[in-house]
Amino acid sequence: MPDQSDDRPYHHGSLRTALLDAAERGLRAHGADRLSLRDLAREIGVSHAAPRRHFPDRQALLDALAEAGFARLDNALRSALKTADDFPGRVRAAATAYTRFATENSALLELMYTSKHRPGASRIVQAAEAPFGLMNDLIAEGQEQGALQDGPTQRIGVVLFATLQGIATLGNGNLVPPELLDGLVETAVEQFLRGARP
């Protein structure tokens, strides 16, 4: 009994995009655990097996979400970096942009950081390199200007990156009230600039 009585075409046309969109909404609303392929299919109005043509299994969909997440993060950081010229200002801008992204997309962020060590996640690792490189360049910039001590750029940058990530984690876990996050980022940047100067 085919209940496809409406005039919906047999082919959706952009199922993949529709799936990703719906998945991101679901991710935001209920978390990755309760993201169900069948739910998404229902919401979009296709059969329960249709998503399989675009994502061979559930994890593939989650991986695609993570990959897109890194691209969006990269964008957010890039546009934040444009808002300031001096080095401390640029660090501050990047730091607040990162934690804002991380708290506004907490479930997505978790996905981005945990889908990676699975085999075959090379696309994700590659996508992650863009925002990471951005932070690295920022540190190198500080070193050239003499605002930061010389030494392994990556090691210094990763510490800053880790601090921001940690602050976001604590915020997302409600271990730190959200209204304190901005101040925390401020403190972290200050301490970083003091602790890593020549």
Place this chain on the structure above:
Amino acid sequence: MPDQSDDRPYHHGSLRTALLDAAERGLRAHGADRLSLRDLAREIGVSHAAPRRHFPDRQALLDALAEAGFARLDNALRSALKTADDFPGRVRAAATAYTRFATENSALLELMYTSKHRPGASRIVQAAEAPFGLMNDLIAEGQEQGALQDGPTQRIGVVLFATLQGIATLGNGNLVPPELLDGLVETAVEQFLRGARP
């Protein structure tokens, strides 16, 4: 057809403990996602509905794991703090102990930080206060000794805590090779002690 042909007693006797043990092994081996109550029951040798007497649902088991995790983390930090007397040494010891715990129990740690904002997780929040208080006390100690600037103890301490947590996250996500983690922690502690001194 009851296949309970062996002499296994009707009552297991310590199912709850056995479940938690098996669950922790499963967590370590396959992650929280693929932790199945029925699998655990099978492994232990009880019926699939037996765990329900001890954990009303799956999440309750995960919560119990998280709670136990905080207690173990507290222990690890406590014994690490005993290994050094001077303030910088104690910070270093606590920092390496934390990241070691976090990388050796990555799936558990994730559980500890994400099971918390669920309603009715007051037991977990309470369990989390022990290790958090420990870190806070450490910072206060540094302030009393004049090694750290005065000001809101918590804010200063949280930044350090966040940094360690972030380093662990990056390590667990394979975004930083494991062999670099120790050096990263070292750098982070150094920068912290420099950046937060009076």
Place this chain on the structure above:
DNA sequence: GCAACAATGTTGTCAACGGAAACATACTGC
């Protein structure tokens, strides 16, 4: 134009899971 062929969507099926109810067995206090 049209005949393969590829791409995309549908239907039907399966095993596994979490959850729940009804029942069985063991323990405990009295």
Place this chain on the structure above:
DNA sequence: GCAGTATGTTTCCGTTGACAACATTGTTGC
């Protein structure tokens, strides 16, 4: 030695991810 409770078993249900077989549409070579 018995009543009440704690713990475990059986049986069932609805949902899910995965898979295979089939249907429809789009595309491409000729």
